[in-house]
Amino acid sequence: MTGKLYQKLVKNLTTKETKKFNAWLEEFHSIDIAEVLSELSDKELLQFYELTNYENMAIILEQAEEKTQVRLLRLIELEDETKLFSQMSTDNLTDIMGNLPFKERKELLNRMKNNKSGPVSNLLGYDTESAGGLMTTEYIALNEGLTIAQVLNKIKTIGITTEVIDTIYVLNDNKLVGIADLRNILAADEKSLLRDVTDYNVVSVLPNDDQEEISLLVAKYDLTAIPVVNRKDQLLGIITVDDIIDVIETENTEDMFRMVGVSEEESVHSSLKNSIKKRLPWLIINLATAFLASFTVGLFEDIIAQVVALAAAMPIVAGMGGNAGTQTLSVVIRGIALGEIDLRENWRFVFKEIGLGLINGAVTGLLTGIILYFQYGNPYLGLIIFLAMIGNLLIAGLAGFLIPLFLELIGVDPALASAIFVTTATDVFGFFIFLGLAKMMLGFIS
Amino acid sequence: MTGKLYQKLVKNLTTKETKKFNAWLEEFHSIDIAEVLSELSDKELLQFYELTNYENMAIILEQAEEKTQVRLLRLIELEDETKLFSQMSTDNLTDIMGNLPFKERKELLNRMKNNKSGPVSNLLGYDTESAGGLMTTEYIALNEGLTIAQVLNKIKTIGITTEVIDTIYVLNDNKLVGIADLRNILAADEKSLLRDVTDYNVVSVLPNDDQEEISLLVAKYDLTAIPVVNRKDQLLGIITVDDIIDVIETENTEDMFRMVGVSEEESVHSSLKNSIKKRLPWLIINLATAFLASFTVGLFEDIIAQVVALAAAMPIVAGMGGNAGTQTLSVVIRGIALGEIDLRENWRFVFKEIGLGLINGAVTGLLTGIILYFQYGNPYLGLIIFLAMIGNLLIAGLAGFLIPLFLELIGVDPALASAIFVTTATDVFGFFIFLGLAKMMLGFIS
Numbered sequence: 098m099t100g101k102l103y104q105k106l107v108k109n110l111t112t113k114e115t116k117k118f119n120a121w122l123e124e125f126h127s128i129d130i131a132e133v134l135s136e137l138s139d140k141e142l143l144q145f146y147e148l149t150n151y152e153n154m155a156i157i158l159e160q161a162e163e164k165t166q167v168r169l170l171r172l173i174e175l176e177d178e179t180k181l182f183s184q185m186s187t188d189n190l191t192d193i194m195g196n197l198p199f200k201e202r203k204e205l206l207n208r209m210k211n212n213k214s215g216p217v218s219n220l221l222g223y224d225t226e227s228a229g230g231l232m233t234t235e236y237i238a239l240n241e242g243l244t245i246a247q248v249l250n251k252i253k254t255i256g257i258t259t260e261v262i263d264t265i266y267v268l269n270d271n272k273l274v275g276i277a278d279l280r281n282i283l284a285a286d287e288k289s290l291l292r293d294v295t296d297y298n299v300v301s302v303l304p305n306d307d308q309e310e311i312s313l314l315v316a317k318y319d320l321t322a323i324p325v326v327n328r329k330d331q332l333l334g335i336i337t338v339d340d341i342i343d344v345i346e347t348e349n350t351e352d353m354f355r356m357v358g359v360s361e362e363e364s365v366h367s368s369l370k371n372s373i374k375k376r377l378p379w380l381i382i383n384l385a386t387a388f389l390a391s392f393t394v395g396l397f398e399d400i401i402a403q404v405v406a407l408a409a410a411m412p413i414v415a416g417m418g419g420n421a422g423t424q425t426l427s428v429v430i431r432g433i434a435l436g437e438i439d440l441r442e443n444w445r446f447v448f449k450e451i452g453l454g455l456i457n458g459a460v461t462g463l464l465t466g467i468i469l470y471f472q473y474g475n476p477y478l479g480l481i482i483f484l485a486m487i488g489n490l491l492i493a494g495l496a497g498f499l500i501p502l503f504l505e506l507i508g509v510d511p512a513l514a515s516a517i518f519v520t521t522a523t524d525v526f527g528f529f530i531f532l533g534l535a536k537m538m539l540g541f542i543s
Numbered sequence: 544m545t546g547k548l549y550q551k552l553v554k555n556l557t558t559k560e561t562k563k564f565n566a567w568l569e570e571f572h573s574i575d576i577a578e579v580l581s582e583l584s585d586k587e588l589l590q591f592y593e594l595t596n597y598e599n600m601a602i603i604l605e606q607a608e609e610k611t612q613v614r615l616l617r618l619i620e621l622e623d624e625t626k627l628f629s630q631m632s633t634d635n636l637t638d639i640m641g642n643l644p645f646k647e648r649k650e651l652l653n654r655m656k657n658n659k660s661g662p663v664s665n666l667l668g669y670d671t672e673s674a675g676g677l678m679t680t681e682y683i684a685l686n687e688g689l690t691i692a693q694v695l696n697k698i699k700t701i702g703i704t705t706e707v708i709d710t711i712y713v714l715n716d717n718k719l720v721g722i723a724d725l726r727n728i729l730a731a732d733e734k735s736l737l738r739d740v741t742d743y744n745v746v747s748v749l750p751n752d753d754q755e756e757i758s759l760l761v762a763k764y765d766l767t768a769i770p771v772v773n774r775k776d777q778l779l780g781i782i783t784v785d786d787i788i789d790v791i792e793t794e795n796t797e798d799m800f801r802m803v804g805v806s807e808e809e810s811v812h813s814s815l816k817n818s819i820k821k822r823l824p825w826l827i828i829n830l831a832t833a834f835l836a837s838f839t840v841g842l843f844e845d846i847i848a849q850v851v852a853l854a855a856a857m858p859i860v861a862g863m864g865g866n867a868g869t870q871t872l873s874v875v876i877r878g879i880a881l882g883e884i885d886l887r888e889n890w891r892f893v894f895k896e897i898g899l900g901l902i903n904g905a906v907t908g909l910l911t912g913i914i915l916y917f918q919y920g921n922p923y924l925g926l927i928i929f930l931a932m933i934g935n936l937l938i939a940g941l942a943g944f945l946i947p948l949f950l951e952l953i954g955v956d957p958a959l960a961s962a963i964f965v966t967t968a969t970d971v972f973g974f975f976i977f978l979g980l981a982k983m984m985l986g987f988i989s
Binding site for chain 1: 569570571572574698699702703705707708709725726727729730744746761762763764765766767784785787788789791792795796798799800802803804805809810811812815818819822823825826827829830833834836837838840841844845847848851852853854855856857858859861862863865866867869870873874875876877878881883884889892895898899902903906907910911914962963966970974
């Protein structure tokens with residue numbers, strides 16, 4: 098996709114006309130240019146840096162991959178870094194600086210103008226997955242006593258450096274008390290006061306709040322930004338919706354991946370070495386649980402030796418249980434992520450899972466039983482698998498429902514390897530109930 | 544969560560003071576009130592409707608559940624519906640009207656003031672999962688030749704009814720040519736022209752573009768709204784970021800659910816009947832594939848009868864393959880959803896999957912082989928499972944990689960039941976290679 102742009106860019110790098118080059122750059126979206134940067138060699142990257150003005154360079158660098166950011170910063174002087182950083186918004190700057198070694202970070206902070214190093218070193222102190230780590234300090238906050246004319250004047254002056262313009266944060270005595278919509282400000286009489294157009298019903302978060310909960314609030318209230326306040330209601334920053342979208346994508350990847358034992362850091366572009374390092378440990382845990390299932394079968398080796406048909410039929414019981422369990426598991430994990438379910442409030446839902454297991458088990462069990470009866474000509478074998486199927490789909494529903502909610506209750510990510518736990522439960526129980534029933538009714542089937 | 548608010552609301556419904564009631568309502572977020580509405584009886588709902596002014600009612604109804612919307616509309620007169628709808632933005636109105644029976648919809652469109660029924664009946668014609676179905680017609684679009692003073696005047700007049708204020712769409716000859724940031728407009732000289740602050744690099748979509756692709760664009764370019772144009776570049780509407788967040792949540796649920804055969808319409812709150820109707824068909828498909836695996840084992844019944852240990856060990860090979868395959872599958876499905884992978888461009892990644900299968904298979908196979916050797920005292924049994932494990936994890940990687948990409952290639956959702964296909968492949972092949980090798984080396988293990 099970036100192939101053509103890459104070729105054009107490399108061709109343009111040989112130019113001496115800085116101004117023309119920058120005008121050419123501005124024809125493209127900064128993110129598209131940023132993507133191409135990672136394909137450049139160190140030499141080309143330095144050429145690019147020397148041709149590009151600080152303003153363009155800052156915008157492009159903000160959007161580049163972490164690796165490319167660090168690579169470029171390595172290539173240039175500390176003094177140039179400071180100039181580059183002075184063009185960036187504090188939240189992006191903080192993200193980039195977080196990737197640098199501690200010593201370099203400290204030196205840069207010292208060199209930066211005071212008005213920027215303050216917020217950045219504050220932001221660097223928060224967990225990257227918390228409200229504090231996501232927030233930016235570029236917003237407009239004004240006192241509720243100002244007139245609309247004064248407000249408009251302020252917006253004209255400081256609006257250009259802010260990340261969000263459609264919402265003005267309204268303060269009283271240095272505390273966040275409400276928000277004002279720019280639409281209402283523009284439509285209001287110039288002599289009226291900011292408080293006349295203020296909505297005092299403001300949704301805010303605390304700096305240590307988790308990003309997943311924040312994204313739920315933003316989605317629920319259709320916000321374009323959410324303010325972050327401390328316990329005294331003083332405004333510390335705002336989180337903008339573009340960062341929230343990234344959070345939602347990350348959290349969703351995380352749930353889907355963790356469920357099956359894949360690290361959320363993996364992508365199709367991960368190296369072979371990295372993929373092995375991330376997946377092998379989970380496969381070894383899975384191996385341990387597979388031995389549990391194998392051990393269960395081993396308990397009934399004498400029965401299987403007498404009725405070998407059992408060996409062929411037993412994977413059906415285990416497999417169907419695993420599938421039904423993963424279905425319930427997915428619905429519950431998603432429900433937890435969307436804040437729709439909580440074990441303390443919704444434990445009654447367990448009865449629905451029991452009903453689901455009984456009915457789905459009875460229908461699929463009946464089908465299987467009939468087929469096995471015709472296949473082996475033995476009605477008791479059909480009866481055994483019918484009963485085993487009901488039992489195992491019941492366990493599947495219970496495990497798929499209770500395991501993630503229990504993990505959530507004890508403070509562990511409910512998605513974490515839960516598919517492995519659920520299928521272990523259905524494998525072990527499935528083999529046990531099927532072969533156990535066969536042992537009890539051995540006289541009828543051998 | 545809504546319990547307290549529900550009690551307060553019901554208590555307030557008995558009041559006769561409409562004005563006070565509406566002032567009380569405005570203390571809360573409309574979405575919170577909307578959530579409580581679904582708990583009201585028909586009688587209470589009508590009481591609520593009669594107390595609430597049209598403006599508040601419109602905002603609350605927009606956010607209520609589909610069921611509650613239809614329930615309320617059933618309770619009130621057609622004429623009142625028209626008044627209520629005149630307060631709503633076109634995209635929300637379109638969504639609500641889409642739920643009504645055709646005849647009622649048509650009658651409403653006829654009754655509505657012409658200036659609104661035009662856009663609404665246009666929007667109703669688009670697929671709800673396309674750009675046309677998501678867009679709203681409340682935006683500001685101005686000619687590039689206007690002066691900043693004229694622009695500011697227009698914004699003050701029409702800004703109050705628009706969904707997005709921070710971006711102004713710039714037209715030339717009725718075509719969308721660029722966007723202007725309100726920050727730049729506010730900071731510009733009043734005598735300069737709109738074209739001086741216009742960014743001519745605009746990302747837009749066509750009305751039939753799919754919502755998933757649109758959400759990728761919005762996430763990539765950090766947009767708060769994306770314009771929808773026809774093939775002549777005429778602006779038809781815009782899609783706002785709050786609707787995009789809903790799309791992202793829906794699409795993510797869809798991928799996670801479809802993979803394991805759960806309908807994207809299911810949630811923890813679905814009724815037992817609905818859950819059965821949605822899940823049972825997938826379980827029956829899974830049953831068919833389980834019989835395939837069972838049939839494979841059946842081919843080797845004579846071998847199992849001679850070495851019963853095989854029956855206990857075979858679930859390990861199949862289970863490990865299923866898990867490794869689902870790991871790869873999750874990474875690939877997510878990669879497709881995020882637009883990071885395409886079979887035509889990235890088929891070389893298959894070599895990584897082959898490497899991953901060989902190495903993970905060798906490590907876990909070696910562990911399993913050693914354990915089985917000590918368990919049964921037969922080195923050949925260990926060797927067989929070592930080889931089978933390598934083979935099955937290889938198949939797991941290939942199936943997990945190729946099945947979703949192939950589904951994507953032929954235009955089917957890559958997530959659709961792909962976990963069932965992948966585990967069928969690993970079950971069938973796992974049993975086949977393990978028992979097949981055992982048959983070949985029967986002399987050494989019996």
